[in-house]
Amino acid sequence: MSPYFRDLGTALEWRARGETLRVEAWGPDSVRVRATPGGPLLDDLPGALLDAPPPAEVEIKIADDHATLVVGALTVRIDGRPAGELQPDLSSSAGLLTFRRTEDGAELLAEEPAHFWWPGPRLATATGNGYHRLEQRFRAYPGERLHGLGQHTHGLFDQKGAVIDLVQRNAEVTIPLLISDRGYGLLWNSPAIGRVELAETGTRWVADSARQIDYWVTAGRPADVLRRYADVTGHAPVLPEWASGFWQCKLRYRTQDELLEVAREYRRRGLPLSVIVCDFFHWTHLGEWRFDPAEWPDPAAMVRELDEMGVKLMVSVWPSVSPASENYHPMLNRGLFVGTEFGPVAHADWPDKGLGAYSAQVAFYDATNPDAREFLWERLRRGYHDLGVTVFWLDACEPELKPGHQYNLRYHAGPGLEVGNLYPRENARTVHDGLAALGETEIISLNRSSWAGAQRYGAALWSGDIGTDFATLRAQIKAGLNVMLSGIPWWTTDIGGFHGGDPADPAYREVLVRWFQYGTFCPLFRLHGNRGAGHGLEPGMTGLPNEVWSYGEEAYEILAAHLRLRERLRPYVMEQMRTTAETGLPPMRPVFLEFPDDPAAWRVDDAFLLGPDLLVAPVTEAGAREREVYLPAGARWTDAWTGQEHDGGRTVVVAAPLERVPLFLRDGALLPVREDR
Numbered sequence: 102m103s104p105y106f107r108d109l110g111t112a113l114e115w116r117a118r119g120e121t122l123r124v125e126a127w128g129p130d131s132v133r134v135r136a137t138p139g140g141p142l143l144d145d146l147p148g149a150l151l152d153a154p155p156p157a158e159v160e161i162k163i164a165d166d167h168a169t170l171v172v173g174a175l176t177v178r179i180d181g182r183p184a185g186e187l188q189p190d191l192s193s194s195a196g197l198l199t200f201r202r203t204e205d206g207a208e209l210l211a212e213e214p215a216h217f218w219w220p221g222p223r224l225a226t227a228t229g230n231g232y233h234r235l236e237q238r239f240r241a242y243p244g245e246r247l248h249g250l251g252q253h254t255h256g257l258f259d260q261k262g263a264v265i266d267l268v269q270r271n272a273e274v275t276i277p278l279l280i281s282d283r284g285y286g287l288l289w290n291s292p293a294i295g296r297v298e299l300a301e302t303g304t305r306w307v308a309d310s311a312r313q314i315d316y317w318v319t320a321g322r323p324a325d326v327l328r329r330y331a332d333v334t335g336h337a338p339v340l341p342e343w344a345s346g347f348w349q350c351k352l353r354y355r356t357q358d359e360l361l362e363v364a365r366e367y368r369r370r371g372l373p374l375s376v377i378v379c380d381f382f383h384w385t386h387l388g389e390w391r392f393d394p395a396e397w398p399d400p401a402a403m404v405r406e407l408d409e410m411g412v413k414l415m416v417s418v419w420p421s422v423s424p425a426s427e428n429y430h431p432m433l434n435r436g437l438f439v440g441t442e443f444g445p446v447a448h449a450d451w452p453d454k455g456l457g458a459y460s461a462q463v464a465f466y467d468a469t470n471p472d473a474r475e476f477l478w479e480r481l482r483r484g485y486h487d488l489g490v491t492v493f494w495l496d497a498c499e500p501e502l503k504p505g506h507q508y509n510l511r512y513h514a515g516p517g518l519e520v521g522n523l524y525p526r527e528n529a530r531t532v533h534d535g536l537a538a539l540g541e542t543e544i545i546s547l548n549r550s551s552w553a554g555a556q557r558y559g560a561a562l563w564s565g566d567i568g569t570d571f572a573t574l575r576a577q578i579k580a581g582l583n584v585m586l587s588g589i590p591w592w593t594t595d596i597g598g599f600h601g602g603d604p605a606d607p608a609y610r611e612v613l614v615r616w617f618q619y620g621t622f623c624p625l626f627r628l629h630g631n632r633g634a635g636h637g638l639e640p641g642m643t644g645l646p647n648e649v650w651s652y653g654e655e656a657y658e659i660l661a662a663h664l665r666l667r668e669r670l671r672p673y674v675m676e677q678m679r680t681t682a683e684t685g686l687p688p689m690r691p692v693f694l695e696f697p698d699d700p701a702a703w704r705v706d707d708a709f710l711l712g713p714d715l716l717v718a719p720v721t722e723a724g725a726r727e728r729e730v731y732l733p734a735g736a737r738w739t740d741a742w743t744g745q746e747h748d749g750g751r752t753v754v755v756a757a758p759l760e761r762v763p764l765f766l767r768d769g770a771l772l773p774v775r776e777d778r
Contacts (some may be wrong), residue, residue: 103163104120105117106163106168106179108161109123112125112126113157113168117490118193119138120137120139120196120223122134122179123142124170126154126157127154127333128154128155128323128329128332129173130157130172130173130319130321130329131154131172131317132200132319133150133315134198134317135313135314136313136314137312142593146463149288149290150290150317151333151335157173161743166710167182167537168181169466170234174320175203175318176200176201176203177198177199177201178198179198181196193214193218193221197212197222209320210235210285211239212239212240213303223235223236223751229319233402234308234309235308236306237306237307238415239304242283246259247260247299248281249279249286249587250276250278250297250583251584252562252583252592256572258524258583258691259706260299260347260580260583265299267293267296267307268505268521269499269500270505271499271501271549272564275522275552276584277289277306277553278330279297280326281559284322285318285321285322285326287316288334289306289315290316291311291314291316291613292508292520292523293308293309293310293311294309310516310709311507312519317333318572323697324694324697327586327684328684328685329595331685334553334556334588335406335554335592337557337559337682338557339597340545340624340681340682341544342675343413344376344625344665345625345671346374346626346671347627348375348593349376350627350629350647351643352599352643352644353642353644354377355382357400361407363377363409364410366648367412367566367648372661373664376412376495376627379417381610382641383397386453387421387451388425389426389480390418391480391484392488400488400491409410415492415547415686415710416485417496418495419497419499420466420468420477420497421449421500422464422465422466424461424462425456429464432473433464437466437467437472438464439464439465439467439500440509440511440512441511442510444509448463448503449462449502450722452638453640467513468524469512469527471513474527475514478532481531486539491548493546494547494733498529498548498550499550512524514527528547529555529558529559532544532558534558543564547562549563550562553567553587553590555589556588561593562584562589563592563595564577564592566595567594567598567600568599569599569601569609569630570612571612571723573667574615574616575707581623581709582691582706582709585688586768590687591622592623592628593625593626595627595630596613596616596628596630597612597616597628598616599629600631601630601633602633603634605653610656611759613652613656614659618719620669621762622670622711622762624657624678624688628648630647632644649661651666655759657761658760659678662776670715670773674712677711680712688712689709690709690711690712692705694710695710696734697750699734701733702733714768715774717768718730718755718757718763718765720757726756727755728750729752729753730752730753730755731752732748733749733753736767736768737749739769740755740763741765742764
């Protein structure tokens with residue numbers, strides 16, 4: 102038996118050349134792989150996996166030249182082949198990992214060295230003080246399709262061939278879960294700054310500076326992967342019922358009276374409204390987390406009036422603190438800010454009240470520090486929750502660094518390069534844990550960034566500050582589907598986009614209408630944007646009107662009809678949200694998630710399913726009044742508008758007049774799409 106292997110019961114360990122490699126069962130059909138270039142494995146590094154994996158049956162076999170660990174549908178082999186009887190050294194293939202499907206031995210994924218001699222598939226290049234630039238290489242497979250990885254603006258659904266930076270930026274969200282059509286999923290269980298290269302010559306994961314390789318692999322179809330992923334990183338709670346309705350937002354309502362008048366107008370018109378949003382600069386100073394009484398004289402009364410209308414108030418909360426804030430020096434003195442390796446704790450420049458045309462050099466509270474989370478929540482409780490506010494918009498939570506020098510940051514959880522991607526998840530945790538401690542049970546926050554495991558904190562994601570044209574809408578559909586394949590089930594966009602858009606422009610009105618139709622079927626249904634152009638970034642700023650009646654009478658009738666459509670579908674939406682909480686399957690599903698045996702379904706990147714029964718085909722071209730829709734094989738499809746039936750496995754051309762989006766019902770499903778039914 103090889104001296105390099107150890108059977109640890111539920112784990113198989115290989116030690117040679119100073120490296121420790123451990124493959125450990127981590128839930129059914131799943132393993133966690135850790136490798137350190139020297140010394141024992143580290144168990145206290147931050148990551149996405151819950152501490153206790155679900156139980157699984159494990160079988161370990163150790164032979165002279167290799168060892169295997171079998172956990173359900175997944176078999177992992179470690180090659181330990183010696184170089185030869187007369188050579189005490191190991192061959193270059195020693196320590197190589199191969200992941201196979203247990204049932205038939207088919208290779209799902211395998212490590213591949215960069216060279217026959219050096220380096221091997223795992224490379225650690227010292228950067229000093231026990232840290233390394235870490236590389237993990239895997240074999241490339243012709244025709245493999247790769248999905249997930251969070252949210253990106255590159256416009257790709259299948260991301261094979263892309264290089265994805267593992268870093269948080271506005272509209273670029275790192276969630277390092279990769280799902281392959283070969284029958285596996287891989288979570289890169291590290292919040293380190295780096296990249297993943299999905300090249301034709303191989304896949305390479307890189308951490309710029311970290312201490313250990315750590316990833317999780319599971320075998321199965323995409324739905325199986327998402328179920329297993331939720332089990333090991335945490336399930337989302339059930340979406341609060343009120344959150345499945347319509348959210349009204351703009352940049353920005355400047356006063357209490359302005360915001361209330363919009364809510365009252367929705368009520369006068371008989372239009373459904375679930376949430377209205379108080380955006381940034383409502384505060385006294387950035388980092389004081391309370392309403393400015395000059396513009397919001399009685400927020401408690403505002404919340405009460407909204408409650409009487411059945412509307413929740415969502416308030417924007419930023420993680421940054423201006424030197425003008427009363428909290429700045431107490432937080433600085435207690436070490437509650439993200440630290441720096443060089444220079445002062447200033448991470449960005451940002452406008453604040455009382456500074457005129459100047460900006461402040463602001464710091465960010467350290468969301469990875471439990472004391473900082475407690476400090477912030479106490480201010481949120483006093484400034485908002487005591488007034489009745491329970492819904493928070495966590496903006497700029499990447500955090501929004503200017504410039505983005507991650508290497509200069511020092512978090513409570515570790516150096517910036519090692520833990521930087523963790524911030525948005527821990528920021529959402531601040532609100533979740535604070536609300537839960539007060540007995541709140543319906544918890545949701547809206548976040549501009551996210552990381553693996555954030556779903557367990559009720560953290561919704563929106564797609565950041567994006568463009569306002571059809572090209573952006575097309576990219577958003579693909580981005581949203583990849584978010585659904587990244588374990589974050591609550592997602593939305595700024596309907597109509599963020600950067601501009603003129604409500605009086607007929608061309609933009611068409612974009613807004615088509616986007617609104619798409620948003621009707623997103624997990625969260627939210628209208629937002631900075632309409633108009635040329636606004637300076639300053640405390641008094643606001644955009645043009647952005648309510649459903651702001652776009653002319655023709656658009657208004659269409660938007661109002663879709664508000665009513667969403668209301669009719671809300672029981673079905675909530676059914677999907679309960680399924681999500683229980684199983685990890687998202688409410689908005691790529692077609693192949695429901696039809697993995699249909700090869701053509703894997704190529705559909707411009708349509709999706711809401712739950713299992715409703716196929717949605719958004720219109721994303723200017724002037725289009727019809728479109729092609731692929732109906733997946735294995736079901737019979739009914740046009741929800743006309744009642745015409747179609748066999749699956751074919752592409753149909755359907756009418757798409759401006760007032761409606763193509764919708765199809767699966768296998769006779771009955772959903773209240775039409776108002777007359």
